[in-house]
Structure formats: structure tokens, C-alpha cells
Amino acid sequence: MTTMTSHILVCGGTGCNSLESTRLVEQFREAVTTLGCSDDTDVVRTGCFGFCGEGPIVKILPDNTVYVRVKPEDAQEIVQSHILLGRKVERLFYKGDGDQALSDKDMEFYKKQKRIALRHCGLIDPEQIDEYIGFEGYEALGKVLTSMTPEEVCTIVKDSGLRGRGGGGFPTGLKWEITNKIPSDQKYIICNADEGDPGAFMDRSILEGDPHCVLEAMAIGGYAIGASHGIIYIRAEYPLAIKRLEIAIAQARSYGLLGTSIFGTNFAFDIEIRYGAGAFVCGEETALIHSVEGKRGEPTKKPPFPSEAGYKGKPTCVNNVETFANIAPIILQGSAWYSAIGTATSKGTKVFALASKVQNVGLVEVPMGTTLREIIFDIGGGIRHHKKFKAVQTGGPSGGVITTADLDTPIDYESLKGIGSMMGSGGMIVMDEDDCMVNIAKFYLDFTQDESCGKCTPCRVGTKRMYEILDRITKGEGTLEDLDRLEQLGRMIKDTALCGLGQTAPNPVLSTMRFFREEYLAHIVDQRCPTGSCKELSKKTYSIDASKCIGCTACARACPVDCIDGKVKKVHVIDEAICIGCNACFTACRFDAVIKP
């Protein structure tokens, strides 16, 4: 038997993949072969490490060294120097604020995290079922099938306090119990992998990094509610996640962990994958079920709830990917262990996808009750380029903005609602002083009016009208009455729309109006966009301060429409009639001579 003395773990998630991590793995394999250490060095392609902003990530064990931004060309040097000679390649270390961090234990990014749902991401090879089993995989399923009744499974999940991670926050154990109690010859369990929020990638990373944990939990859920058939509804635009799921399902079948008489019992369960076309509304469970049935992805009124009449009219339980990822640890370690983590009403951990203006873009998992400040500033490393924090949007197009005033709120389902936003699926879009809040609201409304399925009028017409008003305001054509109209429309849509999409669509507008009303007023009354994001309003107002301009020509060279005139070493002038307000000259000038509106 050969003895492996080192493991080279390379992130194989979508983010790092797009930065050539596949070629990096090949280069590592080639390097260990040509340098003669392939018999004691294992090259493993894992799931996401979460530190996406600094990818591709490479981790060397057992000394636990993390390398960031590794290029395929670096593989040779790492093997030559680190694996063979034990000399770490310092130029590839993560350098936070000048500090050189060696292991992930020293990195602020990982210090405050607690990984339950992401426990195997970046640790195992997702395409090897044996590695998953090595890390206690499928033991929870074995335990459930051989020593527990379905009711006991429902109880332990209920007692753990686990709530739906897709955004709604409905207690998972209760959902299972309700579906369990409804008698039927056939029931279904569906995994909702239709992750649609802009900027959210938690579910994708779990499926890519640890697909077996979802399969195992679906089988446990199937046993608990009495279903023998599981369906994973995933959007077709997640090809890597789909590929890893297909591999995982085939491997589980070959071990008899899916199929008939699992673990020698009379429990039978199998899973199939259904693809979605990427419609946002199909994340809503009734719309999702219709889509799986081959019908239009449109929601229907509840009740009846899917637990009574869902897929093909049979009792159906729909759970989110991240919810499933929490199940096996709860079964193995008990409900008391899980419910000890988190706040009074929200137990366990939550995965967030940090995106936009934050330093460490990536995936983080923290206990419920962690404050936004800890997530954005301690784990996320603060705002990029030392800009000022302005707001964070949680809950995607259904949530609202949270400002500096609420940064210290310990987050859970209730507290986020209390400050006018919501948990949602866990996307966290961080905004800095350069972001115009009217423009942000317009972006989200553009998204929802486009994604509205069109079935109910409040959502179909209402979101469109709201978008048009916002568009007018960003062009400087808004009136003060528009603000009242937005508020009235928003409230009406919230009260009357059929499904969650419409009921929450006005939230980004209402919350930005509440916290940043002065920005709306600046657009309407002063005809001015304070951040310069709204191009129509920033037009005509860029100018050059003659006392500061030294005539370096940097601005003229940067201008895409050639509207800056001036000779070398002479004061330059902007032709306001041609200027499109793109801000390029402002960025180019090193003497603060360009005056931004």
C-alpha cells in the first residue's frame, strides 16, 4: 500500500474553475509525476473553499498552508519547493492588510465561521463517494433506517429548530410531520435547487462541493414523510452542479444507497433530476411543482399546500438545498447540539454569499445571531478600495437595504424582518458610497418585472409601473407625486399579489425610500444624482477646475467620446454638449482637477 504524506487540495467550484483551476489540477498532477512524488502526494479537486474573491485557492495538508490566486504555471514551483523541499511559496500567501497569513486558522475570513452545511466543501473530492463515506457519510441514513421510526425522525428535526433556508423560514421538522400525517399511496420529496437571487450562490456551491449530503438528506426526508421518490429541481445554468449530482446519484445507486431495500431494510428510494429554465418564479414551491409537471411555471393559491396536494396531486414536501445540508449532522449529533447554536428563534448556522463591493467576495457560514458588522467587516474584510460602507441588501430582490444604523443587529429571521429586510436565501450585496440607491431599486424592479410570470395583475402591471416611475426619476423626469405613487403602489402590490415574488417585489423600493429618501429628493428636486451613477443626471455637470489642471492630457486620452479639448500643459475644457457623464476623466485625473457633479 502506498502512503500519502501530502494532499494538495485544489478548489473545483465554478468560481475557481473559471480561473483555470481545472488546468491547475492537471498541472499539479503532471508536476507530481515528473518530479517523482506521485506515490506520496495526492492531488484532490474539492468543492468551494468560500474564499472566492482570492481564487483559485490551493490548500496543502498536513501543514495546512493556503495559497491564493494560484495560476497553472505556479503548480511546478509549489510541488518543487513546498512538497519536495518543505519551503513554502510565500509570494502566493494571502496578504490581508499587509499581514501574512499562513493557515486558514489564522485568517480572519475563517475565524468567525462555523461550518455545518459547508462542512465538506473544500475538504473532500465531491466525485468520490468513498471520501464522503470516510467523513461519516451515509451514517445518518443508516442510523435512521435501522433504528428510528419516521415519526422519530420528524421529531428530532423539529426539536433541532431547523428552519427552511430558502428564505421563508418555515420549521423543517414541522413540514415533514405534516406531510407524514397525510395518508396517501404515493408521496414526493423535492429538493429546490432553483437558486435565482442575483448574487446568491450558496446552493450551487453545496451541490458542487458535497452533492452526496443532499442525496442522503433527501433519502432521510423521504423516509420521514413516506416518499419513495425524490426529485431535484435545478436550473440548467448550473452545469457543474448537475454533472456532480449525476455522478453522485450513479455512485449512490451502485452502492445500493439509492434503490430498493436500502441498508437491507424494506425502504426503497430513488432520485431523479429535473431541469429548470432559470425562471425566478420557479423557486416558489407551487410554481416549481407545476414546472416539474411540465406545465407553465406559474404559482397557484395556497391552500391547498403542497403537503396536501403537490406534485401530481400527491402530498409533496419541498425543501431547499441548504436545509438538506443540515440534516445529517442533526441526526448524528442530536437536536440538542444543533439547537444550542444560534438565537432564541433561529437555530443553527446560515450560509451567506458575500458579493459586490466587499473585500472578500465569497461564501461564509456563521451561527445565527452573528452581526452584519462581523460578517461584512471581520469576515468580509470591509469595503474594497477603502471606500465608505453605505448599505447591504439581504434577501435579494425580495429584501431591503440595511444601513450603518442597523449593522450591529444580530441576524436571524425575525430581526431582519424587524429592520425592514428579510433573510431570503442568503445573498448579501454590499454597497459603497458610489452606489446610487434609486438606481439599485431600479435594478431590482427591472429584475422582478422581467421575472414576473404574468398571472396576477398586481405583479404583472404593478411592478412594471413601479419600474417606469423609477426610470423616470433616474432620468430627472420624476415629480414629488411619484414618491407617493411608489409608496401606494408598493403597498398595494404587497397586499394583493398572488405569490411571494409579487408580495415582496416592492421591498427594495420601499426600504430605499425609507432610509435614503434624500437621494430620491435630490434626483427629483435638485435634478442631481449624488453619486453620479445616473448618467442622464450627471450629464452637463462635469467640469475642470482651471486652477488645478496642469494639462497632462490624461483626461482627454481617457474620454471615450473625445469631448475634452486642450493642448499639453494648457488647461483642458470639457464640451458639455458631447459629454456622456461616464466618469472616465474623473478617474483618470491624478490632480483632482475634474469636478464631479
Place this chain on the structure above:
Amino acid sequence: MIIQSLDDLKAIRDAQKVKVALRSSGDPAPDTIEITVGMDTCGLQAGARDTLRAMMEAIEAHDLHHVRLVKSGCMGHCEAEPTVLVQLPGQSPVLYGHVDSQLGRDIIEHHILGHHVLAEAIVLDTSDHDRRGR
């Protein structure tokens, strides 16, 4: 192969034991013993790779979970390569010199398992800063 019982599952899990131990070493338990093998040019020239392999095999043979075997660069005692640093939790590190495969196995068996220091092979015992040499 079809898994028929929890025992079947455990058999697969056991086959992964060594891999899991190394993979989990990024998160060491408080009682983890760390053994560092100097693997720089001087160490390699003197046979550090064989030493490392022999020690790894000994760790596996004795089924030791709490030992972490790490490679490092030159530890500054080039005259005594290959060098091996043993660090038991709560104790001062001990540096052994001229560690060949046999001595590597002896360190595991006597120092780690038997808590008996191999005094004659010590280059540097940091507990009394007494340089004994060999």
C-alpha cells in the same frame, strides 16, 4: 458492491481512515503531537524522504490518530541531517539528528508511544538548552 448494513458502510469508512486523518489535520486536536522532518536540500541529500516514509508507515502501522507529520525547510543543523523535531503538547520540542529510517521508526515506538526519549540521538533539547550532539 451493495451496502447491506451499517457494518458494510463502516468497512468502506475504515478503508478511508488514513486519508481522513491527513485531511482533517488542518484542524488539529489539542493533544496532537507534531513531528517535523527537515526536507531541504541538505536533509534530502542525507535521506530525509526515506525517513519521512518510514515514519509515516510506522504511524499508520500503530494506528496513531493524534500525530501530525509535517515537512519543513532546513532547521539549521545541516551537520546532523536528516533532522526530526518532535513536539509533544505542553512540552518543549526535541530535535533529533541523523535520523535514518530505523531511527525514525524508533522515535515513533519509543518517544511517541513509550514516552521514552532517545537521548543519544538528540541534537537539541530545548527544555534545558543543553547541546549534546553526537
